[in-house]
Amino acid sequence: MVDIEVIAVGGYNEVGRNMTAVRVGKEIVIFDIGLYLDPITGNNNVDMENMHSLDLIQMGAIPDDTVMNSVEGTVKAIVCTHGHLDHIGAIQKLAHRYNCPIISTPYTNELIKQQIEGERKFSVMNKTFALKAGGKYTISQNLTLEFVRVQHSIIDSVMAVLHTPVGCVVYANDFKFDMTPVIGEAPDLARMREIGKEGVKVLIVESLNLDDRGYSPSEQVARLRVRDAIMRCEDDKNAIIVSTFASQIARIKTITECAREIDRIPVLLGRSMERYNTTAEILKQVAFPQGTSIYGNRKTTDRMLRRVLKEGKDKFLLVATGHQGEPGSMLSRIALGETPLKIERGDKVMFSANIIPNPTNYAQRAEVDRLLMRQGARIFDGLHVTGHAYYQEHYDLLSMLNPEHIIPSHGPFAMKGGYVALGSEFGYTLNKEVHIMQNGDRLVLPK
């Protein structure tokens, strides 16, 4: 019988640069190769596109996959569960070391291809393969990959299930069980229950929100709140600027639809807005209301803003990058008066995003808020819901999958305590069935 080994490459000491390798006998599958932004955020001189992977590893910005050198086996596939940077953002730096295809859902696949195209240092020749949620992919005689539909704060997210001769390996990063999503269908719990019955050898699972009791709020809650805030502006003459994650396509759909409801033209502004949303549109994963326009670069965005000034702020609703106060983002530039649009008293700036907890983000957002408020802007905050499951969703997950082993991932040591507590509710014991790993650790599962 083949043995299974889990190699915790990245994302086990931090929230970011996720990468987990699973060896089944002599065959290896890699899940996610992501980026960790923190070591880069505070550092203005990083030119990532031209940097060597070893330097980025040394900075702590990408997974240290040198551990893979000592793992005996052949990497057969790289699998990405969704398109966030902390899951795909280092592919262009590391994938070329592995002679294997990169498998992901269609939307994720497009983002990965763009990632690879933008790379300046390495040429990445891996094939990319788009596997739909619900689909299966035969990796080898022994290994079949299956994508099970979940929900997350980006479209086309899946739970990856690796069928092996000794049971399933379930990689559940990142997910929430949103039963009333805004885009796509609810997570496929029925399939999860079946997989649970087939037998799960090990569950590798995020551990971000275990401290939050209950279920995470549905995207419908964000929709309700965003809609409420926008609908009250029906008679407003002021500007409305909404900032949200560029990759949060469902949210942006909501925002653009609400814009139309109050007869404003939705305009998406900013480079990442353009990239994520145009890609989603092309793949027909979202349809924005007619008249929605998207502008990415400084020239086109500023031209659009001049048009806004000319035709009237009350004719448009702007969806802009910059919710983390990122220097150079649309909102930062607006706050600093670097665009044609000047903030006036009563203009509304809505944040449909949380601040990603990190001192630099707090500082940059505080500065943007201060500048906006000085100019008379009205700030609306908190029109957001998380994309990560809460405690009771993980409870349901364990109930359905009934795994033999659990490896909490995606976060530092302390965060995993939630899974130790949850596991103990089901009779799992730390170190026997619940395994706490750190970056670089390897664990051969007991048979």
Next chain:
Amino acid sequence: MVDIEVIAVGGYNEVGRNMTAVRVGKEIVIFDIGLYLDPITGNNNVDMENMHSLDLIQMGAIPDDTVMNSVEGTVKAIVCTHGHLDHIGAIQKLAHRYNCPIISTPYTNELIKQQIEGERKFSVMNKTFALKAGGKYTISQNLTLEFVRVQHSIIDSVMAVLHTPVGCVVYANDFKFDMTPVIGEAPDLARMREIGKEGVKVLIVESLNLDDRGYSPSEQVARLRVRDAIMRCEDDKNAIIVSTFASQIARIKTITECAREIDRIPVLLGRSMERYNTTAEILKQVAFPQGTSIYGNRKTTDRMLRRVLKEGKDKFLLVATGHQGEPGSMLSRIALGETPLKIERGDKVMFSANIIPNPTNYAQRAEVDRLLMRQGARIFDGLHVTGHAYYQEHYDLLSMLNPEHIIPSHGPFAMKGGYVALGSEFGYTLNKEVHIMQNGDRLVLPK
């Protein structure tokens, strides 16, 4: 021309025991006579029904209305804007000192009458008068009272507007601008705008949530979250217990309706559940789904719980008191094993309430949670929204009313800082138009 004096009797140093008197010439109107629970919560020996008002004043539990002795004028009316205890809970102790009617909305009026009936120390002979939201009441030649519809965490809440020869006195405790409420209609903003045009001399206004930016979430958000949590239990065999504020009729309506959707019989348990909800039903302000039953005292609740055991936990959904961990409440008794219902692994306890911030509440709730979890209960928390307006709702309020003077109320000194900041956005100056008062203070408004 008559002068206007505002007397801050209670609720200006704390969140509780609200009472404000407004003297217009020789005539006085009192707004609210409420209770402050904190000095009582930590003290097991308080038998409030039999206590003298002076002792309760000395404890700090009810407003110190001895300041009224020195105010020259006649109290013409006591006006209550809604039925929460911090607004009506000391009426039975103080109203008899004033020879005047007590005016409130129909639901509030019933609660006040019950309050008076339960009193053992004083006999309160004041007439009570039910004035509907939107209605007017002529207090005297000079004074007319108007109730403007708002929303709050209890039904039948209003903003009180006192029309005087020198402009309106607006008493806005407590409210939120929920534009998509679950019971009743949205706040009457049109009327507020009119009143603003007629001229508002002074706005007396709560200042609880000014630190929260944006708009407060609609009750629809709570509905969505409660419904989501309950709907997921469709195939559960476990008990479902939901605890919420007994006076939160809209929430209880939501809960009972969701119970029916998953074919469970809703049962309301606990003395205050019975009082608030039966009263609302009798007044036809709410209609619970058919089959909903309500039990108040220990004998009937425990008999009901025996029936639950017999017929199956999965046949019922229990709505229970005890979200603050109050000793003697339904949930505390269940947690302690003092009822026929025993908690088993997988039973769900949902809290559709926040913990009212106070060390005793935190301690008591922590103990209830600990006991429930030891017995295997699954805790769902945070299925709740506030009943108090956020910063931007107050911004809208000021925009509509355009008052000459602002007196932030309902909270200690520091809480009022939000109104100083907000006021300054509109050009109001501290001490000139924004007045910070403390319990016992009197302020004659500049003409």
Next chain:
Amino acid sequence: MVDIEVIAVGGYNEVGRNMTAVRVGKEIVIFDIGLYLDPITGNNNVDMENMHSLDLIQMGAIPDDTVMNSVEGTVKAIVCTHGHLDHIGAIQKLAHRYNCPIISTPYTNELIKQQIEGERKFSVMNKTFALKAGGKYTISQNLTLEFVRVQHSIIDSVMAVLHTPVGCVVYANDFKFDMTPVIGEAPDLARMREIGKEGVKVLIVESLNLDDRGYSPSEQVARLRVRDAIMRCEDDKNAIIVSTFASQIARIKTITECAREIDRIPVLLGRSMERYNTTAEILKQVAFPQGTSIYGNRKTTDRMLRRVLKEGKDKFLLVATGHQGEPGSMLSRIALGETPLKIERGDKVMFSANIIPNPTNYAQRAEVDRLLMRQGARIFDGLHVTGHAYYQEHYDLLSMLNPEHIIPSHGPFAMKGGYVALGSEFGYTLNKEVHIMQNGDRLVLPK
């Protein structure tokens, strides 16, 4: 060669009920048998003295030592490192199950004997043996116990070192490296370095304050702050009441000496004050200034307080129990007006203690503070330092001992994260050399 197994009996999921067993071949040594107060604090009906150990285990109040039934070997000794209840407080309930002596420092030994005498349910026949800091005790041919001097918030605290044929087992609960203590000598770092050179197989070590960077403040800091607060009262006519941990003998020595400096008679009040301090005096481990008196029971304390009233509050300085707001403590009784001493405006109440983090303590202390302040007392808070080492003291410890294995103890899972991080600074790897255990876990150390 003998093998070493560590059994995590209690204190690995919580801060409290510490108990660790170490099996060396066929011989077992137990370190600490402590109490966990939290499950008892919130529960008024616990009569611990008359309770059976199995009931206390079921409540979670004492270590669940049933795991010991399956450990093959003979318990040769119970070793306690200091006299706090979370280390010795369950001896009277569990020690009789083991036919072996209880070894501890002289002061700890006296407290253990009192503990056993007060027991009503079990008769504990174990011999007790007092071993001085710096001393050794031959447990068996293979095992020798050594006590190395440390400092902690109670006098006569040691680090226990078990010399075995395969290296030392170091049990370091609880300690700080206070190099300028108020009572006793500084920790014996020289001996620790020697032990490190002899070879440490495993270090079992508290993990409470790893989040605090630097070194913990010396008791001299507390002395400075207490002295400063008291010396400023030189000309005061008001009462001075200082509340501190009854077992914090060094602090009480400081307080009583400062009392004398401003010509006040120090009076210790409260049952635990009497127990811990009289014991320390009898053992000559402390000498309080002449004239210091101690009263334990209600009759004598209240008689003393009447004398204070008669002779003048400014003649005395009272050292009282009650810093956690415990019901029935001296300070609670004073706050409630249940003693002859009435608080008047300007009376000073000084807290030379932290609030032990727990919702019940916060609630009870808040209520005592509220009552005292209502009566005009001036509250002085924070005249305290911790008894537990900070991050850099643990760094020094690792530098000196250079252990093969590390087992962080004394706290829940998340708290141990500090030791994972610290360990990684020294090249220790999680699960290989740093072992995270939970109550009931057993670990045979790799050879």
Next chain:
Amino acid sequence: MVDIEVIAVGGYNEVGRNMTAVRVGKEIVIFDIGLYLDPITGNNNVDMENMHSLDLIQMGAIPDDTVMNSVEGTVKAIVCTHGHLDHIGAIQKLAHRYNCPIISTPYTNELIKQQIEGERKFSVMNKTFALKAGGKYTISQNLTLEFVRVQHSIIDSVMAVLHTPVGCVVYANDFKFDMTPVIGEAPDLARMREIGKEGVKVLIVESLNLDDRGYSPSEQVARLRVRDAIMRCEDDKNAIIVSTFASQIARIKTITECAREIDRIPVLLGRSMERYNTTAEILKQVAFPQGTSIYGNRKTTDRMLRRVLKEGKDKFLLVATGHQGEPGSMLSRIALGETPLKIERGDKVMFSANIIPNPTNYAQRAEVDRLLMRQGARIFDGLHVTGHAYYQEHYDLLSMLNPEHIIPSHGPFAMKGGYVALGSEFGYTLNKEVHIMQNGDRLVLPK
């Protein structure tokens, strides 16, 4: 009889840019003209030395003294109580508008002169006058200024007392009642009591630390902690770098003395280190141990660091700027590897400073800490005490001065709540005797 008017120019909405004017009849005295760093910190492009005051006013960085235009009277003196930038840092931008001398203590006076010399935009011709603590200065027939000795986190700090025909105006920004200071004598409480008896018309007083109960810790506590941390390094071979406020002369004295105790040469590094400490030395207000050297500019500091490398890190103790992670500071440069000194494993970096609460500071310090720790540095934090009085020191202040009126200053609205509460303990009433002012407010004191 003359009337007294207080004009709150700056520092009443924020902690920074302090400036208060007091008009006594036709004569005006200005207290402090300070800088507010927050609007500048987040903004890299500010070249303050060349900026116009009106632009700095518009940014919110310096007091908006245009309010002074409408005050009828002649400014007779500018008085500064100590040399921190939030009290003297805008003198060079605003003082030239007033034809009067600038009076301050000798050390403060030197700093002001340097401030003026560095100015590039305005030429400031005001005379500066050094008045020692305890001294008096006759401003006019009606007005005499007196400096009463206090303690603060910079040497030569005083409370300013303006004797007027209708009583004293006491300006108490900033102070603590450190009765056991490290440099200088304890505050002159005896003189304060006398002034209280002479009669205090109004007390203008900081309100920063009212939430902290008890007394603020003495500088001796910081000394104890710094000394403890340094003394433990006696046998270390590693670098020791201590960062503290450059103006905290007493702390730096402590650090340099401790360096000598372990036979290391103290070296002060950084521009502000040089400025504040050389000035203090020249004025003979401090004597550093023999051999202490100070280097300000990049060339000399880096030359010194090369010498450190050559002669051995263990021969020196470096006192460096950069505790707030300021870009360009010594510590930031060291952390970034921009100096000859490379951090190695075990090098110690001690922070004898708090992080000034502000998102930018938190972010910058976090980044410096991260960089240092990556290189193996050991971080020691919290070796610091505040320079601002706690609640009970303010209690003592009120007891001694017994002022007719109180104006809390130096902080935003909410911070002043502490003085409302404290005042009420003495029978002061909000708006009657305790006055809450905002920037730009004017208050004529009732007679």
